[in-house]
Amino acid sequence: MxxxxxxxxxxxxxxxxxxxxxxxxxxxxxxxxxxxxxxxxxxxxxQQVITFKINYTLCQTSLLEKQLKEHFKLHEVIIVDTQKDEDLDIKLQKMGYAGATYLQKIITNQDIIGFSWGSSLAAVANQLDSSIHKDALCVPMVGGPAGKLISQFHVNTIVYNIATKLHSRSLLMDFPAILEEKSLRDAIVKSQHYNQIVAYWPKLTIAMFGIGSCNISNSSIWHGFYGDDDQIETLENKPIAGDICSRFFDHQGDSVQTNISDKIINITLDQLKMAKYRIGIAQSSEKVDAIIAAISAGYINVLITTKGTAQSILTQLIPPD
Incomplete structure (x- = not known):
């Protein structure tokens, strides 16, 4: 020059x-x-006569979001700022607000939205703004609990509450996720009600779900969904990193067959990957392996988590010198 x-x-x-x-x-x-x-x-x-530098140290969550988004090539990463000693209910409330805000931003008329069960999804339902009106359809991606799950964490409760807030339509699932016998599942999959809902799973435009881990199998919510201890013990003996809608996968993200695989009513991981937005919402150190595996396998392209969990993920991916 x-x-x-x-x-x-x-x-x-x-x-x-x-x-x-x-x-x-x-x-x-x-x-x-x-x-x-x-x-x-x-x-x-x-010509680099002018250079700009963003000071990410002013907002650590922005730097973490950038690092995770770039490392995994994700569509979006949303990290809520939480403290280590913060009450779990407060963390869930913050994550629910982040999930609700993002959902409200991306949802359009004619969307078909699938949901899973759990405390994080219940928090999203609680935080949604009821002033939004969308002609969308909300459906469950898994059946109901095998145990005594708190009703607000039930997938039907979540689907109904979110659809009501959005002034949208909903379909509910009238059978449990895990059947006692394979023959019972075989009978259900032939029913008109089952096929009405399942027909929407490959057509999902948005899927929002929690991420499970056998590392939390002693929690009351886990027991409430999966029921008896023998079933949980069998899962713990498998090479499982985590699950989405009770579809279990290993640390490479590959599906793992379990004792409930042929007795369960739920979306497949391949069907899940067909959704444009695959929003995983989860937090805790016990779920880090599950989150990494789920992202690596392409089950998630939008991650909502806490600052502590994000830091743990990055530490595992890029250990400090």
Whole structure:
């Protein structure tokens, strides 16, 4: 670049960024068309006469979001700012608000939205703004609990509450996720009600779900969904990293067959991957392996989690020196 042109770029950049002159004022001062000033400012950036640096240290969650998004090539990462000693209910409330806000931003008329069960999804339902009106359809992606799950965490409750808030339509599932015998499942899959709902699973435009882990199998919510201890113990003996809608996968994200695989009513992982938005919402150190495996396998392209969980994920991916 000729020295005279470089000096002009530096002069214009100084007037604009250091002296805070407008492009019109620079135009009058230097006798150059305003459109030319705009073009030269852009060229100054391209030639690195002007460089910008975002100070991510002012908001650590923004840096974490950027790192995770770039590492996994995700569509979006949303990290809520929480403290280590913060009450779980407060964390869930913050995550629910983040999930509700994102859902409200992306939802359009005619969307078909699938949901799973659990405390995170219940928090999303609680935080939704009821002033939004969308002609969408909300459906469950898994059947009901085998144990005594708190009703607000039930997939039908979540689907109905979200559809009501959005002034949308909903379909509910009138059978449990895990049947006692394979023959019972075989009979259900032939029913008109089952096939009405299942027909929508490959057509989902948005899927929002929690992420499970056998590391939390001692929790009351886990027991409430899966029921008896023998069933849980069998799962713990498998090479399982986590699950989505009770579809279990290993640390590479590959499906794992379990003792309930042929007795369960739920969406397949391949069907899940067909949704445009696959929103995984989960937090806790016990779920880090499950989250990493789910993202790596492509089951998730939007992640909503807490700052502590995000830091644990990055530490596992990129150990400190």
């Amino acid at each position: 000729p020295n005279d042109e470089l000096k002009l770029l530096i002069n214009i950049a100084q007037l604009y960024y250091e002296d805070n002159l407008t492009q019109a004022e620079i135009s009058a001062k230097l006798g150059i068309y305003r459109t030319t000033i705009s073009r030269l400012l852009k060229k100054a950036q391209q």
